Structures are given as C-alpha cells and as structure tokens.
Amino acid sequence: MTYNIEKLKVRTVEIIFFTIAVILLLLLGGVVASAQTKTEAVKVARGHAQIQQPVYRDYRGVRLGMTAEEARAKLGEPAMKSDEQDFYVFSANETAQLVYAQQKVVTISTDYTGGIGVPDYKSVVGEGLLERPDGSLFRMVRYDSERFWVSYNKSASVVPVVTITIGNMK
Numbered sequence: 001m002t003y004n005i006e007k008l009k010v011r012t013v014e015i016i017f018f019t020i021a022v023i024l025l026l027l028l029g030g031v032v033a034s035a036q037t038k039t040e041a042v043k044v045a046r047g048h049a050q051i052q053q054p055v056y057r058d059y060r061g062v063r064l065g066m067t068a069e070e071a072r073a074k075l076g077e078p079a080m081k082s083d084e085q086d087f088y089v090f091s092a093n094e095t096a097q098l099v100y101a102q103q104k105v106v107t108i109s110t111d112y113t114g115g116i117g118v119p120d121y122k123s124v125v126g127e128g129l130l131e132r133p134d135g136s137l138f139r140m141v142r143y144d145s146e147r148f149w150v151s152y153n154k155s156a157s158v159v160p161v162v163t164i165t166i167g168n169m170k
Helices: 002-050 068-075 121-125
Strands: 085-089 094-101 104-113 137-143 148-154 161-168
Touching (some): 068 085, 121 137
Antiparallel strands (some): 094 104, 104 161
C-alpha cells in the first residue's frame, strides 16, 4: 500500500511541475508575441515617418496630371496611340503605358524585361520589398497627401519583368 501512495505522490508532483511549466510557457509566449507586435508597430511607424517625400514621381519627365500633348512631347510618338492610352517601346527591354482620363495622365506603367535598365527599387519605393513564396518581389507606397501611389513588382519568371507603376488615387 505504501508503494501505491508513493507512486501517487510522484504523479501529483509531476502534474504540478507540468502545470507550472505550461503556465510559464504560455506567459513567455505572450511576452514574446507582445514584443514582436510592438516591434512591428515601431517598424511600421518608422516606415511611415520615413516615407514622407515621394522619391519616384515621374517617368522620363512625365508626371501624373500632365496632358496627353505634354506627355507625348516628352516621350515622342507612341507605338500605339488613343485618347485613353498610349503605348511606347523604347527598346527590347523597356516599354511604357500611359493611361489618360479626360486627356490627363492618371497612370504611368513601365516594364523592364530581364531587369535591364530598371531603377534600383530603393529609389522607387524605399526599403522593405515583400518577397512572395514564388520568389517574386512587391511593394506599394501610398502618398495620401499628394493623392498618388507607386508600386514595384518583380516577377519570379526565368526572364524576370520589373513593372513600376505610378497611379492617381480616386
């Protein structure tokens, strides 16, 4: 009978230690999660504080809000032209599309095949590209005070294509 009581005491002690260990792990997990959340909040706050002034706001001198005539004067005659959109081919590696609304530039999208001639992403959207599981890269920055956004997107294909887009916010 003594044997069973001692065995029961050992199990009770084991259960108490196990319960204490679980409680400590839960508390430690909460502290780590809280610290990570605060760190992420600080990173986001710093990121927003640093992204006050847009770095990339035009393409070859063309800015949002320019008239179609002004844009064509900067870039030359497009390969395809309409009242809503122009398509330019500057080389085998660089093309651009301008989208118009009421004859004003509302979107500028450029594609760089093979990454040739593409500006450094830091000069377009700053630090912190998001790498997706397929290996592609992306970041979009909004400039609410100036009512426009800039995005950088690099495909994960064998011959990567980098697309940089500047657009008006509605």
